[in-house]
Amino acid sequence: MNEASRSTLSVSAEADTRQVMLECRGLGRTYREGPQDVTVLDGLELAVRAGERVAVVGSSGSGKTTLLNLLGGLDQPSGGTVRIAGQDLAGLDAAELGRFRNRHIGFVYQFHHLLAEFTARENVALALLIRGLKRKVAEARAGEILAKVGMAPRTDHKPGELSGGERQRVAIARALITDPSVMLMDEPTGNLDQATASSILALMDELAATAACAFVVVTHDRGLAAHQDRVLHLDGGRLQPAG
Structure with missing residues (x-):
């Protein structure tokens, strides 16, 4: 990749001094299929700063899910590095990686994956309970976050009692x-009607303005992609600015 192409994948240090929260260098992933090696990602480069929203688009089979799994530490690269908040994920063992994900990586999927038997508050508090916080503290914090995403009146409702948009707000x-x-988001509006999807986009705008994290949104939805700060196209195992 030439320097002109590389520069488009990250914000210029002179233009933006926000901390780089996510950085990939030379990222590669190859799978063995029968007698052949299939390269899905090949020397991929990416840097995303705090508060920045980057959309990754590409055709089915282009490697978007593979990329998301590598960024979230759910898969290991065949080459290159993934750094989050300065930490090289390859330097962590399985237990350390689990703890690191709990503290540094948020996942939002097309399907909310909420636990049906838990209330919204209990679903949201779970990550802090896993971290070892006392239930009272974790649930109080969960109530605060639910209020932030407009779910204060629905904190004690179970997923089956919530609309699709409400469930996605709980997932966020x-x-x-x-x-x-x-924050890694995989088709976060893909299972919602247009009006509900618009409300989630508005929520993402609010979060980006206040949260000190980087956002990576993987999507087929060109409208959702255009709503982000940058749009990158995954093709041939590499990211390029979308035309």
Whole structure:
């Protein structure tokens, strides 16, 4: 990749002094399929700063899910590095990586994956309970985050009692409660009607203005992508500015 292309994948240090929260250098992932090696990512470069929203678009099979799994520490690269808040994920063992994810990485998926038997408050508090906080403290913090995403009146409702948009707001609150360095969002509006999706976009705008984390949104939705600060196209295992 030439220097002109590389510079488009990160914000110039002179233009933006916010901390780089997510950085990939030379990121590669190759899978073995029968007698052949299949390269999905090949020398990928990316840097995202605090408060910045980056959309990654690409055709089915282009490697978007693979990229998201690598950024979230759910898979290991065949080459290159992923750094979050300055920490190289390759330097962590399985237990350390689990603790690091709990503190630094928030996930939001197309399907909310909330626990059906838990209330909104309990679903959101779970990450802090896993961290070892007392239930009273964790649930109080969960109430605060739910209020931030407009769910204060619904904190004691279970997922089956919530609308699709409300469930997605709870999922976003669950991702935010750990004060992550990076928010990874996989088609966050893909399962919502247009009006509800618009409300989630408005919420993302509010969060980006106040949260000190980087946002990476993987999507097929060109409208959602255009709503972000930068749009990158994943093709041939590398990221390029979307045309």
